[in-house]
Amino acid sequence: MRNIANLQSPIDGKLEVFGSQSYIGEESYIERGKVGYIPQKLGLVKHETVYFNVLEGAICHESILRSITGFHEQKVIDKVEESITLMNLSHKTDEPIKQLSGGQQRRVAIARTMAQGAQLILADEFLSELDDKTANNVWNVMYEYVKANRITLIIVEHNRDRAKLADRCFKLEKNEDNSHSVLIEVEK
Amino acid sequence: MKFDKEIIFKRKKYPIFLFFIILTTWFVFVDLVDGDWNSLENSLDNLSVFFYESLWPPNWKVLEARSYPVCDRNWDFLCSPAYIGIVETLKIAFVSTGLGFILSLPLATFASRNLYRDSVAIPFRLLLSGMRTLPSLIWAIFFVILIGLGPVSGVMAMTFYTIGYLGKLQYETIEGLSKDPLDAAKAMGLSNSEIIMRVVIPESANNLISQLLFMFEYNVRHGSVIGIVGAGGIGYYISTYLKFLQYDKVMALLIVLFFVVVVIDLFSIKARSYFVEDASLKYPSFFQSIFRGK
Numbered sequence: 001m002r003n004i005a006n007l008q009s010p011i012d013g014k015l016e017v018f019g020s021q022s023y024i025g026e027e028s029y030i031e032r033g034k035v036g037y038i039p040q041k042l043g044l045v046k047h048e049t050v051y052f053n054v055l056e057g058a059i060c061h062e063s064i065l066r067s068i069t070g071f072h073e074q075k076v077i078d079k080v081e082e083s084i085t086l087m088n089l090s091h092k093t094d095e096p097i098k099q100l101s102g103g104q105q106r107r108v109a110i111a112r113t114m115a116q117g118a119q120l121i122l123a124d125e126f127l128s129e130l131d132d133k134t135a136n137n138v139w140n141v142m143y144e145y146v147k148a149n150r151i152t153l154i155i156v157e158h159n160r161d162r163a164k165l166a167d168r169c170f171k172l173e174k175n176e177d178n179s180h181s182v183l184i185e186v187e188k
Numbered sequence: 189m190k191f192d193k194e195i196i197f198k199r200k201k202y203p204i205f206l207f208f209i210i211l212t213t214w215f216v217f218v219d220l221v222d223g224d225w226n227s228l229e230n231s232l233d234n235l236s237v238f239f240y241e242s243l244w245p246p247n248w249k250v251l252e253a254r255s256y257p258v259c260d261r262n263w264d265f266l267c268s269p270a271y272i273g274i275v276e277t278l279k280i281a282f283v284s285t286g287l288g289f290i291l292s293l294p295l296a297t298f299a300s301r302n303l304y305r306d307s308v309a310i311p312f313r314l315l316l317s318g319m320r321t322l323p324s325l326i327w328a329i330f331f332v333i334l335i336g337l338g339p340v341s342g343v344m345a346m347t348f349y350t351i352g353y354l355g356k357l358q359y360e361t362i363e364g365l366s367k368d369p370l371d372a373a374k375a376m377g378l379s380n381s382e383i384i385m386r387v388v389i390p391e392s393a394n395n396l397i398s399q400l401l402f403m404f405e406y407n408v409r410h411g412s413v414i415g416i417v418g419a420g421g422i423g424y425y426i427s428t429y430l431k432f433l434q435y436d437k438v439m440a441l442l443i444v445l446f447f448v449v450v451v452i453d454l455f456s457i458k459a460r461s462y463f464v465e466d467a468s469l470k471y472p473s474f475f476q477s478i479f480r481g482k
Contacts, residue, residue: 005375032377043372045390056386060376068385116376 001122001154005037018119033060036118040125042109046098050089050108053097054080057116083111087141103134110142121146123155127162135159246443247436250425270444273415273422278448280342280421281407287343288350289400292316295351296358297384302370303362304380313359319352328414339420346407346414354403361395362388401456408452412445 002008003015018034036057037043044053058076059067066072084093087107097105106126113121126142127135139162146153157163170183197204221228250270259267298304299312322330327348331341369391373383389396415423422445429437 002371005371007371007374034377035375037372037375039368039371041366041368043368043370045369045387047393048390052386052390056373056378057376059382059386060378064379064382067382112372118376122375 001037001124001156004120004154005035005122007037033057033116034119036113036116036121038109038113038121038123038126040128042105044097044105044108044112047096049094049096050084050100050111051080051093053108054083054111054115057112057114058083060116079115079117083114086114086145087111101134102130103138106130106138107141110138110145114145118151120152121154123153125156125158127157127159135162139165242433242435243439245436246440247434248440250437250440250444269425270422270441273425273441274444274448276339277408277411277415277421277423277445280339280346280419281404281411284343284346284350285400285404285407287347288354288403291347292351292355292358293396296355296362297388299355299359300362300388302365302367303383303388316352316355316359319348320356321352322349324349324410324414325417328417328419332418337418337420342411342414342419342421345419346411349410350403350407353406354399357399358392358396361392361399365391398460401460405449405452405456409449 003010004017006017018031045056055072055076058079059072061079062073062076084090087110089104089107089111092100092104097108100108109126123142127139130138142153143165145151153166155166157166163169169186171186172181173184174180175182251268252264261267265271295312295316299309299316301309303309324345327345328342331344335341335344365388369387370383373387378386411421412423412426415421415425416427418424418427422441426438426441429435429441
């Protein structure tokens with residue numbers, strides 16, 4: 001997953017993401033904002049507000065100069081507000097992340113990838129640490145968004161029932177001589 | 189019970205460590221004294237003689253106006269060496285802390301290994317540690333030679349030292365940030381400058397400000413030392429009185445300095461408590477209370 005997100009170069013072989021290739025020991029260049037990566041602990045800026053965090057995703061659509069100096073384009077600000085509204089967080093816009101519940105924090109993370117306009121979302125054990133009810137809620141929100149906008153979502157999930165909702169499921173297993181792990185597609 | 193050296197060592201590591209420290213310190217100390225124990229015994233007597241003959245009572249003339257230049261202010265106190273010296277020291281500390289902070293932050297981000305490659309980070313680290321190696325006193329001598337006597341060389345000297353010291357604290361804070369927000373921002377394709385503005389600085393803001401306050405306090409204390417080589421501040425008066433052997437006046441100035449440092453210390457402890465992690469659960473953060481008017 002970290003390979004696809006372009007955070008590590010592949011140990012072996014070749015990787016192609018949106019037409020840009022990366023080889024061993026070499027990282028590729030992917031267009032700004034196309035890949036959204038949600039780490040296990042979400043990677044939100046905890047001291048800052050919901051608005052600030054969602055804006056972090058939206059600045060992918062403007063120049064670096066504007067994003068650093070803080071003179072954001074109107075379309076960027078609209079995008080932020082739209083994503084926050086879609087995730088039902090309008091009443092929490094100015095609350096700092098650390099005061100939100102686990103489910104709300106995950107919705108902020110989704111809003112951030114939404115504002116970013118990601119075509120591929122990578123979510124690493126996104127729903128762990130949540131109770132079943134909240135996890136299902138967050139999962140439904142994500143699922144609807146992804147289906148409606150034809151976005152690819154790659155998610156690492158321990159719960160088999162939820163995992164079965166995906167189009168394709170893979171299982172990570174050791175190969176015969178235990179030297180390394182391989183992905184095996186499983187039937188639902 | 190089975191006797192096992194390794195387990196005993198593990199369970200008793202703190203007492204063993206403490207014992208080890210005391211033992212080594214004592215041995216090195218004995219080595220330094222080199223059999224000359226008499227001078228140590230006499231030192232206490234010397235101290236009491238020196239204290240009662242030269243230092244005590246403090247000469248509070250330092251709080252009165254200087255005879256030259258003539259005082260044109262409302263209160264004599266405002267023309268006294270103590271007041272002029274301490275205010276200049278505070279000004280030097282304030283300006284050099286501010287300048288040092290502004291200059292050290294970019295250097296510290298370049299020196300962070302989680303943001304830049306080692307080939308970039310290590311030269312910047314060397315630069316910072318180079319600035320830190322020379323204490324501010326040596327920087328002050330250097331700048332007094334370059335610029336001349338006065339507070340400007342004091343400001344330059346302290347700024348340089350502040351950059352080195354604060355820069356190290358800052359890059360250590362940045363490297364201690366959790367990896368996840370950085371990873372998410374990198375995967376989005378944000379450039380390093382954007383990551384610094386939108387993730388690194390907001391995440392470490394509390395630490396950065398508490399370090400800034402610490403540095404100000406530190407610079408006030410050191411501001412009194414660099415005056416001795418002629419770089420302005422209260423240290424200038426201290427060194428003058430030392431030269432003329434007016435130890436009672438030196439004592440008075442030191443007492444004034446002590447009180448100022450204590451007051452700044454109290455203020456900075458209070459201000460820092462706003463920025464420390466645990467406290468922020470109880471009190472709203474300083475920024476929130478300013479910007480939201482809560």
